[in-house]
Amino acid sequence: MTDQVIAGVDLSRLRELNSLTVVRALRDQPPTTVTELAALTGLSRPAVDVIAQGLVGSGWAKVVEPGASSTVGRPARRYRFNATAGHVLGVDVGGHKILALIADLDGNVVHTARRSIGADADPGERLAALDEIIATALREAGKTAHDIWAVTVGVTGPVDATGRTTLFTPLPGWQTVDLAAHLKDRFACPIVVENDCKLAALAERWLGVARDADDIVFLLAGMRMGAGLIIDGTLRRGYGGAAGEIGALKALRWLAAPGHLQNCPGVPASVSPDDAAAWVFNAARDGNRDARTALNRYVKDVALGAAALVLALDPQVVVFGGGFSRSADLVLEPLSRELAKLCLRVPEVRASTLGADSVALGALRLALIEVDQRLFSVGLSAPVAPRR
Amino acid sequence: MTDQVIAGVDLSRLRELNSLTVVRALRDQPPTTVTELAALTGLSRPAVDVIAQGLVGSGWAKVVEPGASSTVGRPARRYRFNATAGHVLGVDVGGHKILALIADLDGNVVHTARRSIGADADPGERLAALDEIIATALREAGKTAHDIWAVTVGVTGPVDATGRTTLFTPLPGWQTVDLAAHLKDRFACPIVVENDCKLAALAERWLGVARDADDIVFLLAGMRMGAGLIIDGTLRRGYGGAAGEIGALKALRWLAAPGHLQNCPGVPASVSPDDAAAWVFNAARDGNRDARTALNRYVKDVALGAAALVLALDPQVVVFGGGFSRSADLVLEPLSRELAKLCLRVPEVRASTLGADSVALGALRLALIEVDQRLFSVGLSAPVAPRR
DNA sequence: CCAATATTGCTATGGAGTTTACGAAGTACG
DNA sequence: CGTACTTCGTAAACTCCATAGCAATATTGG
Numbered sequence: 001m002t003d004q005v006i007a008g009v010d011l012s013r014l015r016e017l018n019s020l021t022v023v024r025a026l027r028d029q030p031p032t033t034v035t036e037l038a039a040l041t042g043l044s045r046p047a048v049d050v051i052a053q054g055l056v057g058s059g060w061a062k063v064v065e066p067g068a069s070s071t072v073g074r075p076a077r078r079y080r081f082n083a084t085a086g087h088v089l090g091v092d093v094g095g096h097k098i099l100a101l102i103a104d105l106d107g108n109v110v111h112t113a114r115r116s117i118g119a120d121a122d123p124g125e126r127l128a129a130l131d132e133i134i135a136t137a138l139r140e141a142g143k144t145a146h147d148i149w150a151v152t153v154g155v156t157g158p159v160d161a162t163g164r165t166t167l168f169t170p171l172p173g174w175q176t177v178d179l180a181a182h183l184k185d186r187f188a189c190p191i192v193v194e195n196d197c198k199l200a201a202l203a204e205r206w207l208g209v210a211r212d213a214d215d216i217v218f219l220l221a222g223m224r225m226g227a228g229l230i231i232d233g234t235l236r237r238g239y240g241g242a243a244g245e246i247g248a249l250k251a252l253r254w255l256a257a258p259g260h261l262q263n264c265p266g267v268p269a270s271v272s273p274d275d276a277a278a279w280v281f282n283a284a285r286d287g288n289r290d291a292r293t294a295l296n297r298y299v300k301d302v303a304l305g306a307a308a309l310v311l312a313l314d315p316q317v318v319v320f321g322g323g324f325s326r327s328a329d330l331v332l333e334p335l336s337r338e339l340a341k342l343c344l345r346v347p348e349v350r351a352s353t354l355g356a357d358s359v360a361l362g363a364l365r366l367a368l369i370e371v372d373q374r375l376f377s378v379g380l381s382a383p384v385a386p387r388r
Numbered sequence: 389m390t391d392q393v394i395a396g397v398d399l400s401r402l403r404e405l406n407s408l409t410v411v412r413a414l415r416d417q418p419p420t421t422v423t424e425l426a427a428l429t430g431l432s433r434p435a436v437d438v439i440a441q442g443l444v445g446s447g448w449a450k451v452v453e454p455g456a457s458s459t460v461g462r463p464a465r466r467y468r469f470n471a472t473a474g475h476v477l478g479v480d481v482g483g484h485k486i487l488a489l490i491a492d493l494d495g496n497v498v499h500t501a502r503r504s505i506g507a508d509a510d511p512g513e514r515l516a517a518l519d520e521i522i523a524t525a526l527r528e529a530g531k532t533a534h535d536i537w538a539v540t541v542g543v544t545g546p547v548d549a550t551g552r553t554t555l556f557t558p559l560p561g562w563q564t565v566d567l568a569a570h571l572k573d574r575f576a577c578p579i580v581v582e583n584d585c586k587l588a589a590l591a592e593r594w595l596g597v598a599r600d601a602d603d604i605v606f607l608l609a610g611m612r613m614g615a616g617l618i619i620d621g622t623l624r625r626g627y628g629g630a631a632g633e634i635g636a637l638k639a640l641r642w643l644a645a646p647g648h649l650q651n652c653p654g655v656p657a658s659v660s661p662d663d664a665a666a667w668v669f670n671a672a673r674d675g676n677r678d679a680r681t682a683l684n685r686y687v688k689d690v691a692l693g694a695a696a697l698v699l700a701l702d703p704q705v706v707v708f709g710g711g712f713s714r715s716a717d718l719v720l721e722p723l724s725r726e727l728a729k730l731c732l733r734v735p736e737v738r739a740s741t742l743g744a745d746s747v748a749l750g751a752l753r754l755a756l757i758e759v760d761q762r763l764f765s766v767g768l769s770a771p772v773a774p775r776r
Numbered sequence: 777c778c779a780a781t782a783t784t785g786c787t788a789t790g791g792a793g794t795t796t797a798c799g800a801a802g803t804a805c806g
Numbered sequence: 807c808g809t810a811c812t813t814c815g816t817a818a819a820c821t822c823c824a825t826a827g828c829a830a831t832a833t834t835g836g
Binding site: 777778779780781782783784785786787788789790791792793794795796797798799800801802803804805806 | 807808809810811812813814815816817818819820821822823824825826827828829830831832833834835836
């Protein structure tokens, strides 16, 4: 079918493959003995031994000398994956705030930097704030740009293959911004720009409430509605990066959905438009009749778009996330009920637990996936760090 | 992440991997010399030589002795993939007909058997007809059930993991039929039952109009509307096998769409309900005003559901297939126009060329994929045929 | 202190691929 | 018609990798 190069396996490549296998096993395990690794990989003990020592030499693994052993026999030396060999950076450029996380190769967050920014900030201000917060995060974490092996930035609006949001974005003036190009001067590593909903979906499967599922429809519910799709365990972007943008279909009323909350009668004039939804949720909890009506209408509209996604993809789980997920207690049950009415096979509906950090966490996850892919295609030989 | 066995590569496994690489190269190529294979796989000439001879010994390849050579130097022996080592069976169990195809491992159809059946036939009759046509096809092709390495059957309605259509099916009484179990007595090989739209989508990517695309929304348009989704080059079924069933959402009006054609004013009483649509298409071509109105309404309704799928998945191509694709000349342009109005990023719209055979061809394709997967996981050693 | 047990390190063995080399089989050309 | 040239087929030597088995070593328990 394809005419691309079909890779025959050379003997040196064999060793590399087995090294990668050991790395993979090491990474998913607490510090491990050679014998355990041998059992895990199916390789012989001597082979694993040689490989493990090689990995220590090249920095991928560290030796843990045996301490007080609890078993009989000679205590075994243990090896652990050297997660601090490299780090990744994940950033969420939101309307109101910028959040940057730095994590090691295991995904442990080692530093967090947050800054709020006006929703009407122009692209120049926003980029300057981004640069500043990245610089701050690196400095405070004691890292330089060369310690970072991959960068992912989340923005609102569909992102195309080049990392631009030309189709549409709610950030003022952002249509013409080429964020990847902007960051390319600061980092030598791969830089990925991705849609915020898609990143949040990744986070939810990584650390959140959908860890067990391979087919997930993630709903980012806030003043804007969005969705991220994970199918067969992989984030799907679509051909032009616009997968999940079901809100564009007016018949499904996603655009209008948050309006029911914002324009709910009875919201005091003292409450700012941004906080109206929170007020309505609280009022609904207290039994306010207008608030309950608004909530009902909101859920019905959300369910309609969600049903379209569910019918299209037949996921195992629908995750209700985003800013409004704090009020999931009010939404989950009626949303589930509406979906049951509209869909053929009804998926589970769960509430997100990651809250406001989900986009930045998802950015970390995507950066780690990027490192992984290069690791398992390029190989261990070259350090995975800079491209040039 | 996973705790499953992580495969280390043994030396014998290495040889197997390289054998598989050579098989793969051989399969996509006209009869090939050892030197060419070596260049293609990156292996050395002696290594490929040994492997090729081994493949001939185990029946996977055949030798083509050199004939009149056109180049200088000693003419090379050529090897070709032995596509007739095994065969696959693909069947389309439709409302009005049953179509069975037998193909070799290259996908060349070696036999076709077709039979029409009443739309109201009960499950017993339908299964009997299926058995008969399979027996006929095997007999006339000079094969037995043991020559078949994989069977796929296409039916209407969403198919779950066990091969049953418990959610919904338009075939009378079919809800309780366990087709896979029925066929298990007749074949020792893997048997897959799959939804007809999904199979037609596969066919369109294999031999049809979407060979170049990895992200495809396939529309099966006929008296019933359905869809099959190919994302990142792979057919996606959804968690419960119900992906693409967007027609269940009444707001998107797929259920009603064919009705515009069937109930078009002006259709002569002499035309049977099944042929009404064809009459309307013809009348529209002749400029009949009522027919054009019906067609417009039909296209608008089709476009609405299609737009939901397009927005959800952002495909490269939308393929208009199924029985009505014969009249694609009337549909394509307005459908494309409607989609442009409704979608963010507008995909190409193409008309299917495979016609009524697409489901059976897709069944063949899925059977071949099944053989492939077993080949590349289980390996060459065991003949891929019977499971027990 | 000694026996039991498990790990570590070492050496011999065998399989697979590569390199090198040479005979074989055909073409091109004087 | 014969020689030079090209390419193929195959064998031998070599390298690399993983395995198997054994000796050495470190720890626990009696």
